[in-house]
Amino acid sequence: MKLSFDNVSKQFSGLDVIGNFSRTFEQGELVALVGPSGCGKSTLLHIAAGLEKASNGGVRIGDRAITGPGPERTLMFQENALYPWLTLEQNVAMALELQKVAKKEAREQAAAWLAKVALKGFEAYYPHQVSGGMRQRAALARAFISRPEVLLLDEPFGALDALTRMTLQDVLRDLIREARPTVLLVTHDVDEALFLADHILVFSPRPAKVLKEFNLVHIEKTHDLSDFAAMRREILELLGIRAEHDDVPLMEGAGV
Numbered sequence: 001m002k003l004s005f006d007n008v009s010k011q012f013s014g015l016d017v018i019g020n021f022s023r024t025f026e027q028g029e030l031v032a033l034v035g036p037s038g039c040g041k042s043t044l045l046h047i048a049a050g051l052e053k054a055s056n057g058g059v060r061i062g063d064r065a066i067t068g069p070g071p072e073r074t075l076m077f078q079e080n081a082l083y084p085w086l087t088l089e090q091n092v093a094m095a096l097e098l099q100k101v102a103k104k105e106a107r108e109q110a111a112a113w114l115a116k117v118a119l120k121g122f123e124a125y126y127p128h129q130v131s132g133g134m135r136q137r138a139a140l141a142r143a144f145i146s147r148p149e150v151l152l153l154d155e156p157f158g159a160l161d162a163l164t165r166m167t168l169q170d171v172l173r174d175l176i177r178e179a180r181p182t183v184l185l186v187t188h189d190v191d192e193a194l195f196l197a198d199h200i201l202v203f204s205p206r207p208a209k210v211l212k213e214f215n216l217v218h219i220e221k222t223h224d225l226s227d228f229a230a231m232r233r234e235i236l237e238l239l240g241i242r243a244e245h246d247d248v249p250l251m252e253g254a255g256v
């Protein structure tokens with residue numbers, strides 16, 4: 001389902017965080033939002049999730065105005081997204097139980113989703129008994145199980161090491177290809193944006209405005225991003241970071 005921001009601005013106690021943001025995110029599109037820390041990216045996601053209200057303007061899902069949270073939109077954070085007192089399976093099943101799916105059916109579907117993200121055998125483990133990467137796999141299963149129309153990802157892999165992050169990016173890409181939700185991905189990792197996104201919006205410092213949009217729709221992608229060197233350099237320059245060496249390890253060198 002498409003998600004439309006129409007002249008959205010946001011102030012917190014007089015602080016201008018977002019200035020007149022308009023864009024329609026089309027059904028099935030994955031758009032990465034990158035920009036300096038504190039520029040208002042998470043706030044945009046919170047407004048789309050219905051957790052914050054725009055000071056001016058509005059957001060629509062399809063033709064309906066967003067006035068609060070809804071089951072067709074899922075927000076996923078960097079970490080601590082799982083309930084520590086529930087097993088991985090119970091955590092994933094919870095998303096369906098909240099939508100009144102019967103417990104047994106929810107558990108069965110949760111087990112299937114855990115298998116899909118390579119967590120078969122870990123259903124009965126608690127979050128503290130598995131690695132950070134495994135917790136984020138479970139969080140992905142929980143985000144996808146209710147088949148959201150819109151997925152709002154706020155630095156989903158920001159707390160993971162580079163290798164685990166790359167594996168999880170592959171998992172996310174496969175899940176997205178299958179389910180085709182509309183995805184807004186906030187990331188500090190320019191290479192993650194280049195690898196996953198159809199479009200990249202580069203934001204200015206607060207109040208967030210789009211400095212430039214990059215279109216990556218027709219480019220075939222792998223983790224070898226050498227073809228993207230020029231685009232990567234331009235994005236880093238827009239963010240005020242000098243990419244002095246193109247041979248900087250891509251996953252480590254491109255964070256903002």
Ligand SMILES: Nc1ncnc2c1ncn2[C@@H]1O[C@H](COP(=O)(O)OP(=O)(O)OP(=O)(O)O)[C@@H](O)[C@H]1O
Nearest residue numbers: 012013017035036037038039040041042043044206
């Ligand atoms: N609920 C709130 N009340 C008051 N100020 C807020 C609130 N939420 C965010 N802010 C302020 O809005 C600004 C933008 O915050 P936001 O978290 O959206 O930025 P961001 O671009 O996601 O940052 P980062 O990349 O560091 O996560 C910050 O100055 C923050 O302090």
